[in-house]
Amino acid sequence: MKRSARDNAESVRTITRRAALLGGAQLVFAGALVLRMRTMQLAEADEYRLLAEENRINIRLLPPSRGLIQDRHGAILADNVQNYRVVLVREDAGEPRAALERLAQVIPLSDAQIERAERDIMRHRPFVPVTIADRLNWEEVARIAANAPAMPGITPEVGLSRHYPFGPEFAHVVGYVGPVSEADLAERENPEPLLMIPRFQIGKIGIEREMEEMLRGSAGHRRVEVNAVGREMRELDRQEGDPGHNVQLTLDRDLQAFTMARLNEESASAVIMEVATGDILAIASSPSFDPNLFVRGITVADFGGLRENPFRPLSNKSVQGAYPPGSTFKMVTALAAFEADLITPDERVHCGGHIEVSGRRFHCWRRGGHGRMNLVAALSESCDVYFYELAQRVGIERINAMATKLGLGQRYQLPLSAMSEGLNPSRQWKRDRRGEEWLVGDTINAAIGQGFVLSTPLQLAVMTARLATNREVLPRLVHGIDGDDTAPPEYAPLGLPPDVLSLVHRGMWECANHTRGTAYSSRIVDESMQMCGKTGTSQVFSITAAERAEGIRSQEQLPWNRRNHALFVAFAPETEPRYAVSVVVEHGGGGSTSAAPIGRDLALAVQAGGLPPIEAYPQPQRNRIETMLREISIRIGPLGAPGSARSRA
C-alpha cells in the first residue's frame, strides 16, 4: 500500500496517542483490580478467613461415656459394656450387595437386615461408614477380622452400650435408656447437639430419665477438616468429653433381689426404708421386665406382651400405684383423734359388728363384732367400728391434716418416673373435684382408709417410718454422686404426743405379736427382731348380692381382679426401730394372709442383712418357710454381707 509520508506520520501519531490512552485506561483498570484485592485481602481478610474455616472445619461430637448407677455398696446396676458392630464403607467395599452377601457367609445376617443395610448404604455418601449389624459376639468379631482381607471396606468397630446386669430386679427404679425420639427432642427447649448424634441414647424412665443430665456428661469434640463433599481429610484436634457422673443409690442390691424374689411374680409391690435416714433400701414392683430388651430395641411382640399382661409389669406400682390404704390408715385416724383429746386411751367403744350413721349401716370386718374396744385392742384386732366412732368425733379435716403430717397425699422429691400423689380427701377437695358436699359417711369410710383415700406403697412406708421415729422422715434414693456420699438430712421432729404414739406402737406390736392380732400368724419369735405392724385389706368391689346368692362368701371364690387388695406396714425392731416396710399385694385377698407374711420376711431379711434366719419364725411354720427360703435362695443365689461376691459380679 502506497502511503504518503505525511499520512504515515499521522498514522503513527494516532496509534501512539491511542496506545498511550488505552495503556492509561489499562493501568486504571489494573489499579481498580489491585484496590479490590486490597479490600478483600487486607480489609476483609478476617471475614473471608472465617468463612474459609467454616467451610473446611467440621465439629464432630464425641459422646461422653454415661455415668454408672450403683447400689449403696457399689454394685453396678447400670453399666456400659463394649458393643461390637460391623460397619461398611461403600467406596472401599465396592458393590454393596455383593459385599453384604460375602459378609453374610461370615456372620448370620437375615435377608431383611441385608436389604435395610443396602438402603442405608445407598442413602449415604460413599465414604460414610454405615453400621450393618451390632451386638456381635466375640466369635463373630474374630471371624470378621480373620476374613478381613477378603472383605475390603468391612470392619468391626467397638462402641459403648448400656447394660443392666440385674435385668428385671431394678427395671422400675433404674429404668432404661433408648434412642432419642422426636418426642424427647420436642420436650426440650434447646436440645443439646449431642442428642442429634445418630443412635445416641438417653434415659427413658426411672433414674436414667430423671437424672439424665447428671448421668449424661458433656460431649467432647473433634475438629476435622473436610473437603467440599464432606469427606473427612484429617483431625485437627480432639477434646475428650467429661464422662457422666456415677450415681450411687440408697438401694441394697441383695435386699432388692430378695424382695423381688419374695414377691414371686405376684402383682405386688414392697418398699423397705431405713427410718432414721429415709434411705430406700429396696423398692420393688412385681412382675417386672428386662430393661435390656428396651436398650436393644424391643420387638413389637415382646412389648405387646408386656402391655397386655393384666399384672402390668411396665408400671412401677411402688410409686405409681395408688391404693385405698385400708386399715393401715387407722393409725392416722387414731392419732388425729388422740392429738385433739377427743378420746382417752382407756375409753372403750362397743363393737356390735356395725353402726348406723344417718340411716346407713357401716359394717365391721368381723360381722359378729369385737365387743368393747380400746385403742390398743382396736389397732391390734383392726376393729372398724372403733374407728367409725373416732371418725365421727374427729371429722375429716383433722384426719386430712394428720395424714399430710405423716407424709401421705404428697409427691416426694425423688428421681422416679410417674410418681403418684395419692389422695388425702377433704371437704374442699370434694367440692372442687366432685362438686358435692362432704358427707359423714365419707369421713367414716376415710377413717378406715376406704372411700376416697389413696396411698402408694412408698407413702405407706414413709408413714410407717414417721410413726416409728416421730420425725419428718423423707425418702431418699440417691446416696452419693461420684463416691461423695451426701449426708442424710437431720429430720425435724413431727411433734406427735409421745404417750399417744407409744399407745399406737403398742397396738401395732400387739397386731403382729398378740394372739388376737390380725398379723399374729406372721409373728417373729426372736424378740430382738420383733416388729410393730398393721394389716390392711382394702375393698376394690363389694361382693354383690347376686354373687352372694351364687354362694360366693370368701375372697378366694371371686375372680382375681375383683378380690380385695392386701396391705401390710411394719417397722422393726420394736424397741429401737431401724427399718420400715410396706407391702401391697394387688387383689391379694386379705392383709393378714397375703401381705403380712411378705412383710415379715422382708423385715427379717433387712434386719439380718441376708436371708431371714429360720430361728426367728414360730416353730410350726419353720418347715414351710425353710422350703420357701431355699427356693428363693436358689433363684437369686447366695446372699451375704454387703458387697458380697454376687454384688460385685
Place this chain on the structure above:
Amino acid sequence: MSYLEYNVKHTPTGLAKVLHINWALVVLLVAVASVGFLMLYSVAGGNPALWVEPQMKRFAVGLAVMLIVGLVPLWFWRSMSGLAYAVSVILLLAVEFFGAIGMGAQRWLELGPIRLQPSELAKISVIMAMAAYYDWLDVRKTSHPLWVLVAVAIVALPAFLTLRQPDLGTALLILGGGGLMMFFAGVSLWYFGGVLAGGGGLIALVFASRGTEWQLLKDYQFRRIDSFLDPALDPLGAGYHINQAMIALGSGGWSGRGFMQGTQSRLNFLPEKHTDFIFTTLAEEFGFVGGASLLVLYLAVIATCVIAAIKARNRFASLIILGVAGNFFLYFAVNMAMVMGLAPVVGVPLPLVSYGGSAMMVIMLGFGLVQSACVHRPRERP
C-alpha cells in the same frame, strides 16, 4: 517505505534475526507461565503428572511456535491475514454444523486426532484481519461510516458465530479485540461513545428478553448474571462458584497461607480450580503480594508490547502488536475481575496460567506475531 528509508534502514535477515527477538518479552512470558506451573502443581496436590507436565509441554510447543512465527517476515503474515480470517470463519461454520458438544456448548471440532477450538483461532485471526484492513485503508477514511461498518462486519461475523455455540466469554473477547483494533486505528471516539450508549440499551434489551420466546441468552447465562449481581442469592447453586472463589481470595490476606496450604482449593471448595479460577488459588496461597505480583508481570508484558508498538513505526506492525497485547489484557482483566466478583462468570481463562491448550496456543501465536513485528522492524544501519 520510501526509497530513502530503504537505503538508510535495513531489516535483519538470517540468523541475525535471533538477536533481534524481543527477549524481554520472552522472559516475561516464561515468568508468567512459571507462575502457572507453580499453581497447577499446588492445585494438583503436588502431583506434577496431573496438570503441570502437560502444561509445560504445551508451553514449550507454544514457545517454539512463537519463535518460528516471529522469525517469519511480517509481510508474510500480513498477506496471510485474509486467508486466516476466512479459514476461521469456515471452521466456525463447521462447528455450527459438525461440532462436538461438551458442557452444553458446541465448541470443539474433531479433525482426526486434533481437537480444534475454532473460536480461539478466530480471536487471533480477527486481530490480523483488522490490522491488515486498517493498514490497507486510506488513513483519512478510517472514520468514514461505510468503512467503519466494514470493520464492524469483520468483527461481528465470527463473534456472532461464537455466540451461537454458545460461548459468551469468547464472543465478548472477539468483540473486545475487534473494538480495540478500531480504537488503535483511530476511528473517531464518537463511534465508541455511541456504542457504549447502544451497549447500555442492548443490555436493557437482553434483560427485557428474559423469559420471552426470543430470549437472547441461555438460561444459564442469565443465572450467571444473577449470581454475579448477588452471589449470596444462591450460595449452593449458581452463586457457589463465585462465593467460594471470593472466600479463597479474601482469606489469603497479605501474604497468603503458604504454598500448597490453600484450604479452599486443596479441599475442592473451588470450582474449576485449575482453569478459570486458578487466580483464586494464587491469591489464597500467596495473598495480596502474590496476586499483585502476577498483575505486575502482566502489566509488564503489556508495557513491553506498547513500547514495541510505538517503536515499530509501521501501521500494520503497531496495530498487530497492540491488538495482541490488548487481547492479552482483556483475558487477564476479565478473568481477575470475574474471580473478584467484579464481572460475571464468563469462562475466560487466566492467560498462560490456566490449564488448557487452545487458549495458550493462540496467545503464543499472537506473541509470535508481536515478535515478528519486533524482529522485522526496519533499523538504522549500524
